Amino acid sequence: MLEIPILYEWLGFVVRWVHVITAIAWIGSSFYFIALDLGLNREGDFGGADGEEWQVHGGGFYHVRKYLVAPNEMPEHLTWFKWESYSTWLSGFALLMLVYWAGAELYLVDAQKSNMLIWQGISLSAAVLTIGWLVYDFLCKSPLAKHPTVLMVLLFCLLVTMGYGLNQVFTGRAVMLHLGAFTATIMTANVFFIIMPNQRVVVDDLQNGRVPDAKYGKIAKLRSTHNNYLTLPVIFLMLSNHYPLAFATEYNWLIAALVFLMGVTIRHFFNEMHARKGMLWWTWLVTVVLFIVIMWLSSAGPIQTPLEEAELEMPVAAQKFAEAEGFQEVSDIVLGRCSMCHAREPSWDGIHRAPKGIYLETQGEIAMNARAIYVQAGLSDAMPPANVSWMEDEERAAIVAWYAAH
Incomplete structure (x- = not known):
């Protein structure tokens, strides 16, 4: 008969393994389609398509076209990209419950910071994911949707505020993890509540002989862009619990905030490169400066309980x-x-x-x-x-x- 600790360790390993595998699938497809979209050749007549791209991989050639709204007729074979996102979030949520909820006294609530009870800490953990998404979704549906840069700045401020607040009651590991979980929840909820429903509306219009409205594609594109810029910080936050200098220092919440900025600068470089707008090398200089600040912050102030x-x-x-x-x-x-x-x-x-x-x-x-x-x-x-x-x-x-x- 296997002991509980052994079962617990192997269960944690399996769930983490699934989480990493599905995350690779989701992030890989996301990076591919962003690069594909930005690199489309749009010079010429493509039969109603916005652009096309010829690619070679694995010994074969691929001819890809993108339609801004939809093709004239519904294709017989249509591949949907959604389960990568759903599986990543579900496995991540299972890992959150397994490690941080089941082990809340050790990994979630920091008794040195707060007298919060375990059930209160778990409730706060769940509320962060739920309420955080509702606030973000409200902002995206407000007039701010017409000002994407301002919207991203507000989202950044929300993340910084959340990190600082959680650091008053949670362990450093839990702070980093919850910022990552909140961001991943935004990304998956974008797919589940916005991108997929809008695509279904377009498909339904095609199947019933109606002309699809272009607004649905624009809304989905905004959320996809957010997902693209949030991906790299999420990966860092997934790995952060292996590095005490990231999570177990006084300014861990500020380190997380700067990591989000690093994710933006790195992704902006590659997005502009894929769009054939040149190599913005200054973004790497900014990234290096941010990383130097992070290293300095990791050694500033008290780093542990006396x-x-x-x-x-x-x-x-x-x-x-x-x-x-x-x-x-x-x-x-x-x-x-x-x-x-x-x-x-x-x-x-x-x-x-x-x-x-x-x-x-x-x-x-x-x-x-x-x-x-x-x-x-x-x-x-x-x-x-x-x-x-x-x-x-x-x-x-x-x-x-x-x-x-x-």
Whole structure:
């Protein structure tokens, strides 16, 4: 019979795997169609089409045409691009529930910042995705839709405000994750609520012999453009939980804001290049400057809770592990084999920040990270890396026995 921690780890792996695969499919198709649209040859008569493109790939030639509204007749074979987006969001939402809702006391609510209860933190998490989309959708349907640049600036301000607000109650990892989840929700909701319904209206008009209204295509194009510029920041935020300098510093919310700007500058370079408007090299200069500022911010201000304060905290969920038989022995093992790296001031050469922002300097922190210690150093020998601190088999067995005793 498999233990719950083992099932939990493998379930998390499978869901994350699906999430990455579907994200690759969605982002890949999105990048392709944006590049295709911008690079269309529009000089000449294409039989009512807006433009065409000849491409070669995989030993064959492809002839692609784009119609601004729709062709004169409904084609027999029509491929819809939607499931990549839906599958990415659904798998990401499942991962959010699995990691940040089920493990809310460890990964979601930061007890050092707020007295927010777990159920309140989960409710806030869900509200961020829902209310955030409603606000964004309202802005897009307002007269601001005629001023896309102003609309994007307001969206950026919304993201910055959200990041700062969440950082008052959530852990750094959760702040980054929720900014990414909110952005991904906007992108998928654009597909589900706006782009696909508008395309269905056009298809229905064609099937019933009506002339499709061009406004539906324009609305969908605006949302597609937003999705295009938001893609790169979402990828960064997906990866951010592996890098403490991104999420476990005082100005993590500001780092996230600058990452959004970097995404805009990078995408603008490629969009202009694909549109054959030249190479805007200045965008890379701006990107480099933004990245330098990010690196500086990651080391500015206090980067963690002082050890004196951390010693006073013992989360309720960690009590059972702290009271389990063998905890004192395991604490000594972890302090001797792991805490030289997982410390506020690591003593191991080459380690400047605790890996993944996990500290193992107090009994409370050891109890709070019980499952991770059990999986990483008990069931497997993933930690310490290459067993550089020489953890013995007997010590790993002690960790397993302690976890089983809780």
